[in-house]
Amino acid sequence: MRTQLKLRVLIGLVLVVGFGGGASDVSAQSSGSPTASEVENLKKQMAVMEEQLRQLRLQVERLAGQPAAPGSAGQPAASADELATQKRLSEIEGKANAALDATKKTFASQFNPSISLAIDTIASYKSNSQGFNPGDGTGTRDAGQPINNSRPAGADFNLRTAELFISADVDPFTRAYATINASADAANGDEAALTVEEAAIVTTRLPYNLTVRGGRFFADFGTLIHRHDHDLPFVDRPPSIDTLVGGEGQTNGVEVSWLAPTPFYLRASATVGNKFGSDFRDGVSNTNSRPIKGLTYLGRLQTYFDINDDNNVELGGSIAEAPNAEDVTNSGRFERRLVGLDFKYRWYPLGRGLRQSLTVAGEILHDVGDADPVNGGPRIDIFGNPVRQGAWGGYVYAEYRLSKQWRPGFRFDYFQQQSEPLLVTNPFTGLPASTQNATGHRTDNRTWSPYLTWFPSEFQRLRLQYNRSDRGNAQDANEFFLQWTVFLGSHVHGFSERE
């Protein structure tokens, strides 16, 4: 009797499962081409159904295996039930297998890498251009090389970035990613120049906590130096980085990084590459080969501490050394050494952090060498003599999150040029390049930048920024930016791009 009852329950269950199976069958067919997520869900549901079926089958087997109930007069009815159940079961099994087979179909597109696109547009206005007077007695006040590629005076709209980010696993041992950037820049005659910003292969299964990355990538140096333009907390890259590194810290090379097996976070990396940062006029670029000593060597050590649940600190130190790079322009050799220290303090109260938090972070850079990467040729002192000299630079910023959508912030930036002008503006007459820089003071370049970011959603951002720039002997400039950025496609949150 109990057996019969159990069987009835069983049949009920089977019917439910049967209908469920039918339903998912239909849904699989009705949608023209199932998306990856639908297929994924279907697979999950099938896994659940399979499990249920397995259980049911086990139960049937167990029931069938039970010794016949005493006085087997009632048996024919029970076995008829059993037969019906088994028939139904095999029907369902057939259906389930068919549906499962359908989900097992592979589409070539399933192997497509994940793709995302960032569009970063900027409207800007600059009151006056700020050239760096060569200080040799020629030219007007703002003549000469524009400082750190800053945009000319006036108003313009700039599609800074249309950046394609592609990534996928290569095989069980490696993954790879590439960033292809097209930017139509007024400084380039508004032509969209397509460049490969990064294209790198990364190992995933090396022992001893090691990872190797090779190809072209933004080298592990500092914090904001390896961020893409659109990924910075500000509209522009801090001018100190732009001067002392030259934009993003790009290199063609190979990097080994190691995670220390310590209870706290400690990570070290060593990189060797062609160059670090922008192509400099003195030959540190990707275009010519060089002696081994002419390569650029980089190292970084970084750590992190939770002060408590709500407060934490990150510290890092980096070095980039080109011991004997070839100066193609001047057919000489020079050394370049860049040392950086960075810190980041975060107050991110648990539970409220997405809506209320504070970040204070900064970097200090010291560049020593005997060539002037911005102006080309050797570095010169205030008397115009070639000299090995250092230049300091750095920035510090604070950003407060008022809500999920609003984040005001303030940045201060300071840097020294690698070379100093021989003659500077006479403070009394205002005549440019007319007075010897007799005091020997390094020229100060300062930028004050309040900014405000608004996030209507996680994938869209508008940012307003004002820069007050004081550039040595050039006239102070006012700059206004309005940046509008969106992100399309798959959403990758990399560890090194964490906020």
Add this chain to the structure above:
Amino acid sequence: MTQRLHNFLYGVILVVIFLAAGIARAEDKIYVVTTLPDLADITGRIGGDLVTVESLAKGIEDPHGIPMKPSFVPKLNRAQVVVLMGLEYEHSWLPGLLLEARNQKILKGQSGYIDVSIRVTPKEVPTDLSRARGELHPLGNPHFNLDPEGGRLIAQAIAEGLTLNFPQHRKKFESNLKEFLAQLDAKLREWEAMAKPLKGVKFISYHADFTYFADRFGLDYVGTIEFKPGIEPTAAHLVELMQNMKTGGVKIVLREPHFSEKVPNQIANEVGGLVVKLPIMVGGVPEVKTYFDLIEYNLRTLLKAAQAAGVAGKV
């Protein structure tokens, strides 16, 4: 100078050796890292004294916005298994951390990657994936932990996952699972009786966290304060929502602890309703220390509020 350098280096080496020894001792037990505290509680029940469990997130946090703290990296590096909710619940932070953690055992697809959603039939699976519909979960709503039947599936998946990785302890895991499920079954009967007056009670919440919970106990989920998943409310959306609440007689506004009180309070004032703070994870409020506490606290608190608002049914 060289002597001092040598002394310093020896010092560093000694410190590293001591640290390594310390870690080795701690790893006599199976070290499990879970993403959320609910998973830590249930893993603790299944693994018993065989495991040391640590949850990366704390109960009061926004599970969609856990910061990628570098201090999580060494934990994941040492973890023998990682237990996660799945359904892309942790998509904004876990994949990035796993890539950095350099632990092959817990990469997706490996046995040490225990996805507890494997047995769940997801609800609210989007039929059309467009960001115009907000920050969608492509695989469906991942908040199945708030349904005690979800807790059953979680426990089963954890037991299976642990057994797969540590087959030598199969018996122990199985008996712990059995005990957990028996306790869950007993509780479930209590909870269902307790929830009877909540049948048909209409409510809104900030984010769509309570779908599975509402379905289990027969509540009527009217809408969310968020305009779309993950998108803050627009003025027009709030006006429409409050209009719907007034016409539908909705009095209960659920607030998850990580959302601000301002908007829920305004809505409740406007419609003459009540704001109820309900945790969505273990530890979301101090009283909720275990998974059973979570379900019980939510039911009890909601029941009290429904009675106060005069919308609870008679048993």
